[in-house]
Amino acid sequence: MSATVFVDGAAGTTGLEIAERLAGRPEFTLVVLDEARRKDDTARAEALNDADFVILCLPDEAARDAVGMIRNDKVRVIDASSAHRTAIGWTYGLPEVVGAEAIALARRVSNPGCYPTGFITLLAPLVTAGLLPKDWPYVCHAVSGYSGGGKALIGRFEEDQDIAFRAYGLAMGHKHVAEMQRHVGLSHQPLFAPAVVPAFRGMLVEVPLHLAAMPLAAAPDVLLASLAETYRGSQIIKVREDQPDELLLHRAMAPTDTVELFVFGARDGSQARLVAVLDNLGKGASGAAVQNLNIMARLDETAGLRL
Protein backbone atom coordinates (compact mmCIF):
# COMPACT_ATOMS: atom_id res chain seq x y z
CA MET A 1 0.00 0.00 0.00
CA SER A 2 1.37 3.41 -0.88
CA ALA A 3 1.89 6.09 1.79
CA THR A 4 0.07 9.40 1.39
CA VAL A 5 2.24 12.51 1.22
CA PHE A 6 0.62 15.92 1.63
CA VAL A 7 2.75 18.77 0.30
CA ASP A 8 1.58 22.00 1.97
CA GLY A 9 2.79 24.88 -0.20
CA ALA A 10 2.82 22.75 -3.36
CA ALA A 11 2.30 25.80 -5.59
CA GLY A 12 5.61 27.30 -4.45
CA THR A 13 9.12 26.84 -5.84
CA THR A 14 10.21 24.06 -3.46
CA GLY A 15 6.82 22.34 -3.38
CA LEU A 16 6.57 22.13 -7.16
CA GLU A 17 9.97 20.46 -7.39
CA ILE A 18 9.08 17.94 -4.68
CA ALA A 19 5.90 17.06 -6.58
CA GLU A 20 7.99 16.58 -9.75
CA ARG A 21 10.39 14.25 -7.94
CA LEU A 22 7.52 12.21 -6.45
CA ALA A 23 5.49 11.97 -9.67
CA GLY A 24 5.25 8.41 -10.91
CA ARG A 25 6.54 6.89 -7.64
CA PRO A 26 4.17 4.01 -6.80
CA GLU A 27 5.32 3.97 -3.14
CA PHE A 28 3.64 7.35 -2.54
CA THR A 29 0.26 8.93 -3.22
CA LEU A 30 0.77 12.66 -3.55
CA VAL A 31 -1.89 14.93 -2.03
CA VAL A 32 -2.01 18.61 -3.01
CA LEU A 33 -4.84 21.08 -2.54
CA ASP A 34 -6.26 22.82 -5.57
CA GLU A 35 -5.88 26.57 -6.14
CA ALA A 36 -9.19 27.40 -4.43
CA ARG A 37 -8.37 25.46 -1.23
CA ARG A 38 -4.59 25.62 -0.87
CA LYS A 39 -4.75 28.43 1.70
CA ASP A 40 -8.03 27.32 3.30
CA ASP A 41 -7.17 26.32 6.87
CA THR A 42 -10.03 23.85 7.17
CA ALA A 43 -8.91 21.97 4.04
CA ARG A 44 -5.27 22.18 5.13
CA ALA A 45 -6.00 20.91 8.66
CA GLU A 46 -7.84 17.93 7.19
CA ALA A 47 -5.02 17.11 4.78
CA LEU A 48 -2.37 17.68 7.48
CA ASN A 49 -4.06 15.14 9.78
CA ASP A 50 -5.00 12.56 7.14
CA ALA A 51 -1.58 12.05 5.54
CA ASP A 52 1.11 9.58 6.51
CA PHE A 53 3.74 12.18 5.66
CA VAL A 54 3.48 15.95 5.44
CA ILE A 55 6.09 18.09 3.68
CA LEU A 56 5.88 21.78 4.57
CA CYS A 57 7.06 24.13 1.80
CA LEU A 58 5.87 27.31 3.45
CA PRO A 59 7.24 30.51 4.95
CA ASP A 60 8.40 29.98 8.56
CA GLU A 61 5.31 31.35 10.28
CA ALA A 62 2.93 29.31 8.13
CA ALA A 63 5.07 26.23 8.79
CA ARG A 64 4.80 26.77 12.56
CA ASP A 65 1.03 27.18 12.19
CA ALA A 66 0.79 24.01 10.11
CA VAL A 67 2.62 21.97 12.76
CA GLY A 68 0.20 23.40 15.34
CA MET A 69 -2.75 22.12 13.30
CA ILE A 70 -1.56 18.51 13.48
CA ARG A 71 -3.51 16.57 16.10
CA ASN A 72 -2.83 13.06 14.80
CA ASP A 73 0.35 11.75 16.42
CA LYS A 74 0.96 9.27 13.59
CA VAL A 75 1.61 12.01 11.04
CA ARG A 76 5.31 12.44 10.23
CA VAL A 77 6.54 15.85 9.14
CA ILE A 78 9.38 17.15 6.99
CA ASP A 79 9.64 20.94 7.26
CA ALA A 80 11.54 22.66 4.42
CA SER A 81 11.38 26.05 6.17
CA SER A 82 13.87 27.40 8.68
CA ALA A 83 11.29 27.35 11.51
CA HIS A 84 12.53 24.21 13.31
CA ARG A 85 16.20 23.74 12.41
CA THR A 86 17.46 24.19 15.95
CA ALA A 87 14.18 23.38 17.71
CA ILE A 88 13.88 20.79 20.47
CA GLY A 89 12.12 17.63 19.35
CA TRP A 90 13.18 18.01 15.71
CA THR A 91 15.80 15.93 13.92
CA TYR A 92 18.08 17.85 11.57
CA GLY A 93 17.53 16.32 8.14
CA LEU A 94 21.11 15.98 6.97
CA PRO A 95 21.59 12.19 7.00
CA GLU A 96 25.23 12.38 5.94
CA VAL A 97 25.99 14.21 9.19
CA VAL A 98 23.35 13.09 11.73
CA GLY A 99 23.07 9.51 10.41
CA ALA A 100 20.20 8.07 8.37
CA GLU A 101 18.85 6.02 11.28
CA ALA A 102 18.08 9.14 13.33
CA ILE A 103 15.95 10.38 10.43
CA ALA A 104 14.34 6.98 9.83
CA LEU A 105 13.10 6.98 13.42
CA ALA A 106 12.00 10.64 13.59
CA ARG A 107 8.46 12.04 13.48
CA ARG A 108 9.65 15.61 12.97
CA VAL A 109 12.46 16.30 10.52
CA SER A 110 13.71 19.76 9.65
CA ASN A 111 15.29 20.03 6.21
CA PRO A 112 18.56 21.97 6.28
CA GLY A 113 18.86 25.38 4.67
CA CYS A 114 20.52 25.46 1.26
CA TYR A 115 23.61 27.42 2.35
CA PRO A 116 24.02 25.41 5.59
CA THR A 117 23.96 22.20 3.53
CA GLY A 118 27.21 23.32 1.88
CA PHE A 119 28.75 24.80 5.02
CA ILE A 120 27.94 21.84 7.28
CA THR A 121 28.88 19.07 4.83
CA LEU A 122 32.26 20.78 4.41
CA LEU A 123 33.04 21.62 8.01
CA ALA A 124 31.21 19.20 10.33
CA PRO A 125 33.33 16.11 9.59
CA LEU A 126 36.58 18.08 9.78
CA VAL A 127 35.72 19.72 13.09
CA THR A 128 34.41 16.44 14.52
CA ALA A 129 37.65 14.70 13.49
CA GLY A 130 39.69 17.41 15.25
CA LEU A 131 41.33 18.49 11.96
CA LEU A 132 39.96 22.02 12.34
CA PRO A 133 39.22 23.84 15.58
CA LYS A 134 35.66 24.27 16.80
CA ASP A 135 36.46 27.53 18.58
CA TRP A 136 37.51 29.46 15.46
CA PRO A 137 35.57 32.42 14.01
CA TYR A 138 34.81 30.90 10.60
CA VAL A 139 33.69 32.94 7.60
CA CYS A 140 31.35 31.69 4.88
CA HIS A 141 30.95 33.41 1.51
CA ALA A 142 28.23 32.15 -0.79
CA VAL A 143 26.41 32.93 -4.01
CA SER A 144 23.01 31.54 -4.88
CA GLY A 145 20.71 31.51 -7.88
CA TYR A 146 17.66 33.69 -7.35
CA SER A 147 15.18 30.80 -6.96
CA GLY A 148 16.73 30.50 -3.47
CA GLY A 149 14.51 33.38 -2.45
CA GLY A 150 11.28 31.70 -3.64
CA LYS A 151 8.57 33.32 -5.74
CA ALA A 152 9.26 36.84 -4.47
CA LEU A 153 12.96 36.90 -5.45
CA ILE A 154 12.26 35.08 -8.73
CA GLY A 155 9.76 37.83 -9.56
CA ARG A 156 12.26 40.54 -8.67
CA PHE A 157 15.13 39.12 -10.74
CA GLU A 158 12.89 38.34 -13.70
CA GLU A 159 11.45 41.87 -13.70
CA ASP A 160 14.78 43.63 -13.22
CA GLN A 161 17.21 42.04 -15.68
CA ASP A 162 19.77 44.71 -14.85
CA ILE A 163 20.80 43.22 -11.48
CA ALA A 164 24.26 41.63 -11.91
CA PHE A 165 25.03 40.78 -8.28
CA ARG A 166 23.15 41.25 -5.03
CA ALA A 167 25.07 41.15 -1.75
CA TYR A 168 22.69 40.85 1.20
CA GLY A 169 22.53 39.77 4.82
CA LEU A 170 24.65 42.87 5.38
CA ALA A 171 23.22 43.49 8.85
CA MET A 172 24.49 40.01 9.84
CA GLY A 173 22.14 37.74 11.76
CA HIS A 174 20.99 35.81 8.65
CA LYS A 175 18.50 33.15 9.69
CA HIS A 176 20.88 30.34 8.66
CA VAL A 177 23.66 31.29 11.07
CA ALA A 178 22.16 29.47 14.07
CA GLU A 179 21.89 26.11 12.30
CA MET A 180 25.37 26.53 10.79
CA GLN A 181 26.84 27.03 14.26
CA ARG A 182 24.74 24.33 15.94
CA HIS A 183 25.19 21.52 13.46
CA VAL A 184 28.95 21.95 13.05
CA GLY A 185 29.28 22.37 16.83
CA LEU A 186 31.09 25.72 16.72
CA SER A 187 31.78 27.95 19.70
CA HIS A 188 31.30 31.15 17.66
CA GLN A 189 28.68 32.18 15.13
CA PRO A 190 30.18 32.05 11.64
CA LEU A 191 30.31 35.34 9.77
CA PHE A 192 28.04 34.65 6.80
CA ALA A 193 28.25 36.74 3.61
CA PRO A 194 25.63 35.59 1.06
CA ALA A 195 24.90 36.99 -2.39
CA VAL A 196 22.55 36.31 -5.29
CA VAL A 197 23.49 36.19 -8.99
CA PRO A 198 21.17 36.33 -12.01
CA ALA A 199 20.99 32.57 -12.54
CA PHE A 200 17.81 30.67 -11.70
CA ARG A 201 19.34 27.90 -9.58
CA GLY A 202 22.68 26.66 -8.28
CA MET A 203 24.98 27.84 -5.54
CA LEU A 204 28.56 27.96 -4.42
CA VAL A 205 29.35 28.01 -0.69
CA GLU A 206 32.90 28.76 0.38
CA VAL A 207 34.79 28.60 3.69
CA PRO A 208 38.19 30.33 3.31
CA LEU A 209 40.76 29.21 5.87
CA HIS A 210 43.99 30.86 7.08
CA LEU A 211 45.42 27.50 8.15
CA ALA A 212 48.75 28.94 9.25
CA ALA A 213 47.01 31.25 11.73
CA MET A 214 44.78 28.55 13.20
CA PRO A 215 45.57 26.35 16.18
CA LEU A 216 45.71 22.64 15.27
CA ALA A 217 44.68 22.96 11.61
CA ALA A 218 45.53 20.03 9.34
CA ALA A 219 47.14 20.46 5.91
CA PRO A 220 44.89 20.83 2.85
CA ASP A 221 45.63 17.31 1.56
CA VAL A 222 44.68 15.88 4.97
CA LEU A 223 41.40 17.84 4.94
CA LEU A 224 40.64 16.52 1.46
CA ALA A 225 41.46 12.93 2.40
CA SER A 226 39.21 13.16 5.44
CA LEU A 227 36.26 14.47 3.41
CA ALA A 228 36.82 11.78 0.77
CA GLU A 229 36.77 9.11 3.48
CA THR A 230 33.67 10.59 5.17
CA TYR A 231 31.60 10.61 1.99
CA ARG A 232 33.05 7.49 0.37
CA GLY A 233 30.13 5.57 -1.12
CA SER A 234 27.72 8.51 -1.05
CA GLN A 235 25.88 8.94 -4.33
CA ILE A 236 24.82 12.44 -3.30
CA ILE A 237 27.93 14.06 -1.81
CA LYS A 238 30.87 13.76 -4.15
CA VAL A 239 34.33 14.85 -3.05
CA ARG A 240 36.33 16.12 -6.00
CA GLU A 241 40.01 15.32 -5.76
CA ASP A 242 41.01 17.72 -8.56
CA GLN A 243 41.59 21.47 -8.21
CA PRO A 244 40.12 23.14 -11.31
CA ASP A 245 41.25 26.68 -12.18
CA GLU A 246 37.75 28.04 -11.85
CA LEU A 247 34.28 27.04 -10.69
CA LEU A 248 31.36 28.29 -12.74
CA LEU A 249 27.66 28.63 -12.08
CA HIS A 250 25.58 28.61 -15.26
CA ARG A 251 22.41 30.58 -15.87
CA ALA A 252 20.70 27.46 -17.17
CA MET A 253 21.98 24.87 -14.74
CA ALA A 254 20.23 21.51 -14.99
CA PRO A 255 18.58 20.42 -11.72
CA THR A 256 20.72 18.11 -9.61
CA ASP A 257 20.47 16.59 -6.15
CA THR A 258 24.21 16.13 -5.77
CA VAL A 259 26.73 18.24 -3.83
CA GLU A 260 30.33 18.55 -5.01
CA LEU A 261 32.97 19.35 -2.38
CA PHE A 262 36.40 20.81 -3.19
CA VAL A 263 39.48 21.61 -1.12
CA PHE A 264 41.79 24.16 -2.77
CA GLY A 265 45.13 24.38 -0.97
CA ALA A 266 47.95 26.91 -1.24
CA ARG A 267 51.23 25.34 -2.37
CA ASP A 268 52.85 26.02 1.03
CA GLY A 269 49.79 24.73 2.91
CA SER A 270 49.22 28.04 4.68
CA GLN A 271 45.73 28.65 3.27
CA ALA A 272 42.81 26.63 1.95
CA ARG A 273 39.42 27.31 0.38
CA LEU A 274 36.73 24.72 1.10
CA VAL A 275 33.99 24.97 -1.52
CA ALA A 276 30.64 23.23 -1.97
CA VAL A 277 28.75 23.44 -5.27
CA LEU A 278 25.10 22.42 -5.15
CA ASP A 279 21.62 23.17 -6.40
CA ASN A 280 19.61 25.23 -3.90
CA LEU A 281 16.47 23.51 -5.14
CA GLY A 282 18.13 20.06 -5.12
CA LYS A 283 20.03 18.91 -2.02
CA GLY A 284 19.43 22.49 -0.80
CA ALA A 285 15.65 21.94 -0.58
CA SER A 286 13.47 19.58 -2.64
CA GLY A 287 16.01 16.82 -3.23
CA ALA A 288 16.82 16.78 0.50
CA ALA A 289 13.12 16.54 1.37
CA VAL A 290 12.65 13.56 -0.96
CA GLN A 291 15.83 11.91 0.36
CA ASN A 292 14.52 12.32 3.93
CA LEU A 293 11.10 11.01 2.91
CA ASN A 294 12.75 7.93 1.37
CA ILE A 295 14.73 7.34 4.56
CA MET A 296 11.68 7.80 6.80
CA ALA A 297 9.73 5.34 4.64
CA ARG A 298 12.75 2.97 4.72
CA LEU A 299 13.16 3.01 0.95
CA ASP A 300 16.31 3.49 -1.14
CA GLU A 301 17.37 6.99 -0.07
CA THR A 302 18.23 8.03 -3.62
CA ALA A 303 14.95 6.94 -5.24
CA GLY A 304 13.51 9.71 -7.40
CA LEU A 305 16.59 11.89 -7.04
CA ARG A 306 18.51 13.53 -9.88
CA LEU A 307 22.03 12.20 -9.51
Ligand SMILES: NC(=O)C1=CN([C@@H]2O[C@H](COP(=O)(O)OP(=O)(O)OC[C@H]3O[C@@H](n4cnc5c(N)ncnc54)[C@H](OP(=O)(O)O)[C@@H]3O)[C@@H](O)[C@H]2O)C=CC1
Ligand atom coordinates in the same frame (compact mmCIF):
# COMPACT_ATOMS: atom_id res chain seq x y z
N1 LIG B 1 13.80 28.19 -2.67
C1 LIG B 1 14.83 27.55 -2.10
O1 LIG B 1 15.90 27.36 -2.72
C2 LIG B 1 14.71 27.05 -0.71
C3 LIG B 1 13.59 27.25 0.06
N2 LIG B 1 13.53 26.77 1.34
C4 LIG B 1 12.38 27.05 2.20
O2 LIG B 1 11.23 26.37 1.73
C5 LIG B 1 10.07 27.11 2.07
C6 LIG B 1 9.32 27.39 0.78
O3 LIG B 1 10.17 28.20 -0.03
P1 LIG B 1 9.91 28.48 -1.56
O4 LIG B 1 9.23 27.34 -2.19
O5 LIG B 1 11.18 28.98 -2.09
O6 LIG B 1 8.90 29.71 -1.41
P2 LIG B 1 7.78 30.20 -2.42
O7 LIG B 1 7.47 31.61 -2.04
O8 LIG B 1 8.18 29.92 -3.81
O9 LIG B 1 6.54 29.28 -2.05
C7 LIG B 1 5.89 29.30 -0.82
C8 LIG B 1 4.47 28.83 -1.04
O10 LIG B 1 3.78 28.83 0.20
C9 LIG B 1 2.48 29.38 -0.03
N3 LIG B 1 1.94 29.86 1.23
C10 LIG B 1 2.31 30.96 1.94
N4 LIG B 1 1.57 31.06 3.06
C11 LIG B 1 0.72 30.01 3.05
C12 LIG B 1 -0.31 29.56 3.94
N5 LIG B 1 -0.58 30.21 5.07
N6 LIG B 1 -0.99 28.43 3.61
C13 LIG B 1 -0.71 27.75 2.49
N7 LIG B 1 0.23 28.13 1.60
C14 LIG B 1 0.95 29.25 1.90
C15 LIG B 1 2.74 30.48 -1.04
O11 LIG B 1 1.54 30.88 -1.65
P3 LIG B 1 1.50 31.94 -2.87
O12 LIG B 1 1.88 31.14 -4.08
O13 LIG B 1 0.10 32.39 -2.89
O14 LIG B 1 2.51 32.99 -2.53
C16 LIG B 1 3.69 29.77 -2.00
O15 LIG B 1 3.03 29.01 -2.97
C17 LIG B 1 10.53 28.40 2.73
O16 LIG B 1 10.46 28.29 4.11
C18 LIG B 1 11.98 28.52 2.26
O17 LIG B 1 12.74 29.28 3.14
C19 LIG B 1 14.54 26.04 1.87
C20 LIG B 1 15.68 25.79 1.15
C21 LIG B 1 15.87 26.34 -0.18
Ligand SMILES: CC(=O)N[C@@H](CCC(=O)OP(=O)(O)O)C(=O)O
Ligand atom coordinates in the same frame (compact mmCIF):
# COMPACT_ATOMS: atom_id res chain seq x y z
C1 LIG C 1 18.84 33.52 -2.24
C2 LIG C 1 18.02 33.58 -0.97
O1 LIG C 1 17.34 34.54 -0.71
N1 LIG C 1 18.09 32.53 -0.19
C3 LIG C 1 17.36 32.43 1.04
C4 LIG C 1 17.60 31.12 1.68
C5 LIG C 1 17.00 29.98 0.95
C6 LIG C 1 16.85 28.80 1.83
O2 LIG C 1 17.72 28.01 2.09
O3 LIG C 1 15.72 28.75 2.45
P1 LIG C 1 15.60 28.63 4.00
O4 LIG C 1 15.82 29.99 4.51
O5 LIG C 1 14.30 28.05 4.30
O6 LIG C 1 16.68 27.73 4.40
C7 LIG C 1 17.78 33.51 2.03
O7 LIG C 1 18.93 33.89 2.06
O8 LIG C 1 16.94 33.85 2.86
